[in-house]
Amino acid sequence: MDFELSEEQSLLKDSIDRFVLDHYSSEARIKLSETDLGFSRDHWKTMAELGWLGMPFSEEVGGFGGSPVETMIMMESMGKGLVLEPFFSTVILSGALVAEAGSPAQIEAIIPEVIEGNLMLAFGYAEAQSRFNLSDVETTATKSGDSYKINGHKAVVYHGGTADKIIVSARTSGNSRDEDGISLFIINNDAAGVDIQSYRTVDGQQAADIRLDNAEGELLGKEGKAFPIIEKVTDNAIGALCAEAVGAMAAANEITNEYLKTRKQFGVAIGKFQVLQHRMVDMYMEAEQSKSMSDMVAMKLALGYEVDTKKAVSATKAQIGKAAKFVGQQSVQLHGGMGMTDEYSIGHYFKRLSTIEMLFGNTDYHLNRYSNLS
Amino acid sequence: MGTGDALVNNGETPMDLSFRDEDLAFQAEVREFIDKKLPQDVKERYDRGLHFSKEGQVQWQKALYYNGWIAPNWPVEYGGTGWSITQKFIFSQELGRASAPPPIPFGVSMVGPVIYTFGNQEQKDKFLPGILNSDDWWCQGYSEPGSGSDLASLQTKAVRDGDDYVVNGQKIWTSHAQHADWIFCLVRTDSNVKHQEGISFLLIDMKTPGITLKPIIGLDKEHTLNEVFFDDVRVPVANRIGEENKGWTYAKFLLGNERTSIARVAQSKRHVERLREIAKQERVNGGLLEDDRDFMRKLNLIEVDLMALEYTELRMLSMIEAGKKLSAEPSLLKIKGTEIQQRLTELLVESLGMYGAPYEALKKYEGRNEAPVGPDYAHGPMAEHLYLRAASIYGGSNEIQRNIISKMVLGL
Ligand SMILES: Cc1cc2nc3c(=O)[nH]c(=O)nc-3n(C[C@H](O)[C@H](O)[C@H](O)COP(=O)(O)OP(=O)(O)OC[C@H]3O[C@@H](n4cnc5c(N)ncnc54)[C@H](O)[C@@H]3O)c2cc1C
Numbered sequence: 001m002d003f004e005l006s007e008e009q010s011l012l013k014d015s016i017d018r019f020v021l022d023h024y025s026s027e028a029r030i031k032l033s034e035t036d037l038g039f040s041r042d043h044w045k046t047m048a049e050l051g052w053l054g055m056p057f058s059e060e061v062g063g064f065g066g067s068p069v070e071t072m073i074m075m076e077s078m079g080k081g082l083v084l085e086p087f088f089s090t091v092i093l094s095g096a097l098v099a100e101a102g103s104p105a106q107i108e109a110i111i112p113e114v115i116e117g118n119l120m121l122a123f124g125y126a127e128a129q130s131r132f133n134l135s136d137v138e139t140t141a142t143k144s145g146d147s148y149k150i151n152g153h154k155a156v157v158y159h160g161g162t163a164d165k166i167i168v169s170a171r172t173s174g175n176s177r178d179e180d181g182i183s184l185f186i187i188n189n190d191a192a193g194v195d196i197q198s199y200r201t202v203d204g205q206q207a208a209d210i211r212l213d214n215a216e217g218e219l220l221g222k223e224g225k226a227f228p229i230i231e232k233v234t235d236n237a238i239g240a241l242c243a244e245a246v247g248a249m250a251a252a253n254e255i256t257n258e259y260l261k262t263r264k265q266f267g268v269a270i271g272k273f274q275v276l277q278h279r280m281v282d283m284y285m286e287a288e289q290s291k292s293m294s295d296m297v298a299m300k301l302a303l304g305y306e307v308d309t310k311k312a313v314s315a316t317k318a319q320i321g322k323a324a325k326f327v328g329q330q331s332v333q334l335h336g337g338m339g340m341t342d343e344y345s346i347g348h349y350f351k352r353l354s355t356i357e358m359l360f361g362n363t364d365y366h367l368n369r370y371s372n373l374s
Numbered sequence: 375m376g377t378g379d380a381l382v383n384n385g386e387t388p389m390d391l392s393f394r395d396e397d398l399a400f401q402a403e404v405r406e407f408i409d410k411k412l413p414q415d416v417k418e419r420y421d422r423g424l425h426f427s428k429e430g431q432v433q434w435q436k437a438l439y440y441n442g443w444i445a446p447n448w449p450v451e452y453g454g455t456g457w458s459i460t461q462k463f464i465f466s467q468e469l470g471r472a473s474a475p476p477p478i479p480f481g482v483s484m485v486g487p488v489i490y491t492f493g494n495q496e497q498k499d500k501f502l503p504g505i506l507n508s509d510d511w512w513c514q515g516y517s518e519p520g521s522g523s524d525l526a527s528l529q530t531k532a533v534r535d536g537d538d539y540v541v542n543g544q545k546i547w548t549s550h551a552q553h554a555d556w557i558f559c560l561v562r563t564d565s566n567v568k569h570q571e572g573i574s575f576l577l578i579d580m581k582t583p584g585i586t587l588k589p590i591i592g593l594d595k596e597h598t599l600n601e602v603f604f605d606d607v608r609v610p611v612a613n614r615i616g617e618e619n620k621g622w623t624y625a626k627f628l629l630g631n632e633r634t635s636i637a638r639v640a641q642s643k644r645h646v647e648r649l650r651e652i653a654k655q656e657r658v659n660g661g662l663l664e665d666d667r668d669f670m671r672k673l674n675l676i677e678v679d680l681m682a683l684e685y686t687e688l689r690m691l692s693m694i695e696a697g698k699k700l701s702a703e704p705s706l707l708k709i710k711g712t713e714i715q716q717r718l719t720e721l722l723v724e725s726l727g728m729y730g731a732p733y734e735a736l737k738k739y740e741g742r743n744e745a746p747v748g749p750d751y752a753h754g755p756m757a758e759h760l761y762l763r764a765a766s767i768y769g770g771s772n773e774i775q776r777n778i779i780s781k782m783v784l785g786l
Contacts, residue, residue: 265527337546
């Protein structure tokens with residue numbers, strides 16, 4: 001048991017902290033999020049050059065073989081600056097699906113390109129009726145020669161509009177909500193029958209609804225057997241998302257704490273009012289509790305993937321969902337009118353933190369999952 | 375604390391909740407009026423929780439005005455309706471039920487009562503008609519960059535020069551100033567006394583030279599907030615309400631009204647209903663959201679709190695009717711009302727599942743050729759959820775309201 005970072009891990013953390021400091025001032029982030037692309041290809045290149053895009057992949061395919069602990073470190077630091085590049089969508093979520101499910105040829109064709117920064121990915125798992133249930137899949141795939149024809153509608157696919165390839169879950173057999181019979185497919189974004197409707201999301205990112213009308217897909221992994229892989233990869237991704245929230249909460253608390261010391265009303269710094277002191281203490285404690293859970297779950301995920309790991313993931317998501325809402329909302333509250341402006345950073349933390357609470361299942365969803373696994 | 379006071383129905387049958395025949399007839403009349411006169415666009419925006427358009431809002435307010443219903447709370451001599459509390463209750467219930475917005479508060483609920491209570495005859499004649507018929511739109515110039523919760527510390531200065539004041543300074547967070555013809559302003563007319571004793575209340579024409587506006591874009595990516603700058607703005611002394619340096623008294627009178635109007639019980643009831651409608655359509659695990667016990671429990675909890683608030687409000691209206699004096703009750707209504715609004719809009723966003731995430735400013739949506747993404751009812755909740763984070767900040771923050779209750783009611 002050791003919660004301290006190794007020297008290498010500290011260097012990794014420092015380099016991302018430095019990147020955030022250099023490129024993610026509040027003004028820079030707002031500007032970037034309002035561009036058409038919604039992030040910077042230059043930053044993406046930098047991330048590739050610094051080796052970050054290869055961190056979780058094995059050394060055989062050109063990665064660094066980093067564990068979920070390295071992922072946690074990276075995501076936490078990126079969370080501090082609310083980084084917009086699709087690191088999570090491309091590397092943590094979709095890249096991991098390819099690495100876990102793909103054939104050697106598929107891995108060889110895709111992962112090195114991801115690591116080099118030449119290929120962006122997105123994962124479409126949700127559907128209009130599915131809410132957070134990963135096995136509630138109504139999109140269908142039918143075999144046609146060497147490939148499959150896919151039909152259905154994938155909802156709110158983060159970075160679906162900017163990804164070169166989209167991975168989707170689709171049903172090759174069984175009834176909706178059966179875990180068995182779900183398969184993964186790789187679809188090219190420009191393939192016939194792929195209709196991508198992009199839009200902005202409240203957290204300053206972009207997502208897309210993707211309608212598939214006999215779109216050609218390449219099977220990723222075994223037909224009908226994708227569910228356990230999807231579950232494992234999303235659980236790892238939830239761990240990463242929780243780390244992002246921990247970083248965002250730390251930053252929001254720091255900004256708010258500073259504001260309490262500098263904003264004066266009634267002739268004193270508002271931090272002198274006891275009710276605000278206690279509020280800030282509660283925010284601090286929620287963030288600390290969340291950090292502990294995030295560290296714990298990263299270390300558990302690094303040990304393997306058992307029922308106990310799933311429980312830990314849901315427990316962490318529940319704690320962090322609750323904390324993220326509290327810290328986000330109260331950061332705005334303690335800023336008064338300033339908290340309500342789009343120009344000032346704190347509201348953006350609030351918006352991203354609220355979204356993280358929802359993504360991959362909100363607090364209630366994960367409390368239930370936790371209880372069902374117990 | 376008034377907990378022993380009964381809800382009195384016109385002083386005739388104590389502790390009575392029933393409606394009489396004439397009340398039911400009145401209810402039918404209100405329904406029919408709203409049905410006929412409420413513009414569809416106004417209804418839709420309000421139902422979704424989107425900001426109003428001035429054009430639609432004016433049309434609706436004028437319809438209320440022509441029917442004599444624009445200002446139910448005003449004394450009859452100034453254009454009020456003379457309704458009993460039962461009728462006022464029915465009226466606001468029916469507005470909420472039909473998603474009909476109440477009038478924008480700055481004129482009818484805020485400055486109007488200040489003018490008829492503290493203004494002189496000339497001011498009443500000049501300003502009240504334009505407020506009632508919505509030809510004049512008002513905004514509220516209270517807050518300044520350095521003076522929010524500590525409003526009395528405000529610095530915008532008005533210096534007497536002949537028959538004018540010359541005003542210099544800055545207001546901030548001025549809602550809808552871009553639509554306003556007039557701004558009511560708190561200004562400092564004496565800097566050598568206690569903060570509260572050197573403030574005056576001025577009515578300023580927004581077209582006066584020297585006034586400039588700068589928009590502030592909100593969290594919801596919309597423009598409702600502004601900075602208003604005053605650079606040697608000449609305001610006739612005749613536009614001062616009441617006495618010089620007594621403005622704080624009028625300002626506080628107005629704040630009491632503002633806080634009560636922020637509670638918005640009827641609209642929250644409509645939100646509960648909307649949530650129930652969405653829960654009948656949103657799918658989860660092969661069933662409907664209305665079968666999800668966690669979700670429905672949250673909704674039911676809010677509804678119970680809302681019911682308590684509704685009856686608290688009625689009890690307080692009854693106290694006013696019975697001639698009793700309120701102390702910090704408006705603060706209670708403000709805190710509970712805004713907390714409920716925030717919980718409701720948060721739950722509305724939650725009800726949408728993944729479709730809670732897509733969000734673009736209204737003007738972007740309207741510029742699209744395609745339908746907004748997700749189910750139709752997904753358009754609105756996030757905008758309102760974001761905007762209503764301000765509900766616990768504006769009108770005096772909820773922390774400040776709690777301070778007021780603890781001091782005025784509890785003597786702490
Ligand atoms: C959407 C919106 C619309 C608005 N519309 C208008 C308008 O039309 N006209 C207008 O004049 N103003 C308007 N306001 C301004 C509003 O009234 C102020 O924002 C509010 O009074 C708080 O002031 P502040 O923003 O300066 O925050 P501050 O006073 O700096 O408060 C910051 C934080 O400190 C807390 N705090 C301050 N003092 C104390 C204390 N003594 N004890 C405990 N906690 C304390 C506050 O509760 C808050 O959480 C609007 C604001 C918003 C957000």
